[in-house]
Amino acid sequence: MKKVLVLGGSRYFGRGVVERLRDAGLDVTVLNRGSTPAPTGVAHLIADRDDEAGLAAALGSRSFDVVLDQVCYTPVQAAIARRVLRTKRYVMTSTIEVYDRVRTDVPMTESLVPASPVDFGLPWHDEDFLEQNYGEGKRQAEAVFAAGDVPFASVRVAHVLGGGDFTGRLRHYVERVDAGDTVDIHANPRPSTFIHEREIADFLAWATTEDFTGAVNAGSHGALTAVDLAAAIAIEPRFRVVERDASPFSFDRYAVLDTSRATDLGFSFSTTTDWLREAVENVRKAA
Template sequence: MDNVLILGGTQFFGKRLVEKLLKQGKSVTIATRGKTKDPFGDRVQRLIIDREDKESIINETEGKNWDVVYDQTCYSPQEARDAAEALKEKVKRYIFTSTMAVYDYGTNNVEENFNPYEYQITYKGRRDYPGYEGYKEAKRASEAHLFQETNFEVVAIRFPIVIGKDDYTNRLKLHVEKVMGNEPIGIPNEEARYSFILSHEAASFLYEMGLSNFTGPVNPGCDGDISMGELMRKIEGITELKAKITNELTPENASPYALPGSWSINTNKVKELGYSFSDLHQTLDELIHYYKG
């Protein structure tokens, strides 16, 4: 893996992936809409594409070849099909940033709980997939297209919730700020359980999958999961303040993790492949202390 294309790469762990690749001496091209500034200067090549405009991808990639493409910005099966067709015979290996949301709500989901090789694909654009249910369907169908309809070496990385000091969404930070500000936080189900991964470990795993010969879906992340109630008790313990939890959600108080059910993953396969990740509880404790200040 010497020559790499990243669809995206200008936000969160995508930026970390670019820096990792550059540090390892790889030639990196990032393909974006060109609307988000990046810190890479002349160390990367840039393509301007629109994921909703197939011709822009065809035109920008004409006459070029890469060893690996990392797809960080696909939000519909139509986009997956367009990118795959535009990159046919230009790329050997396709690393798709997927999500644990491809699974039905529940805990300890193993990779076999969603089979992209048999999922029936309906091709629609990103605007036709609203909300969490839409996101779930879009990622499922995108995986399905890549595994069923292309000849790439495909890896679907089903990330859990990504957290880190560089998390621009501030989702975990919001919970700490609500407690410290004595503000109510809307959590409809304190028993709902979720899995997490640190942003720098997400980037490192993406990098490793580019080097690997593994294909198929895989669940990376911290071992185990945590309930919303347990997370709030952690925050209370570290801040020494009492959380004001309500099950009456409003746009102002709703937890970003107030999902319709549990979503957590089983990481046995990734451990069998030889990869390990930070301890979940130590990770959360360190970030809560960081956000507390």
């Protein structure tokens, strides 16, 4: 039986990934800081991944066939994981934000993110710095793992939508549009790629059990703009054009993922029209 360690996996789509791996008959262990219990039938280790000695003590002599790292945000965290974890393959949940410096008008392929120089001296433990440099932190984390000896895959996840979204970004739209308030957008809001919470859980569980390496984009077909999102909530939403502080998911650059590599590897994505209204209704129910 394949042994899988999931770092994080306690909320939102992460819990869904753990349940899918368990239900597929894998020997699953979750490691997190203990704020949320693991699903039934899953082993649970408690440690802070930033505490190298504590992480090593919690793991003991355990080794795994695959590690799925849901919560790696910096090269410092990646370096600790490389030193401590014993595994035959490493999969990291990355983000569409690694493309934040790309300027293009065609779907973005994985090769558009070059190997990033790693700087461990930056203030990665500062929450404000990390929030402002989210894409850079993920790029450098990818680079640390890619330079190691363990086969490595990076899943670059599109913007995730669904009723369980703790970030509140889709709820921002639902609440404003339902109240008749304006949605603040750029003068020419550009499209981006999205994926439902259920589908990204499916994809990450699938990616964990496959054997490919390298970066792979994950997102549903059918790019959306801020206008499209608002239109899924009401027939005639109201908009206000702003130069700054636009609503979340209003982008002033084209940010659509090319998902052909994932398709070639064998995964079939849905289309956003298949689930967008369901996601909106689930946000309403969760309010």
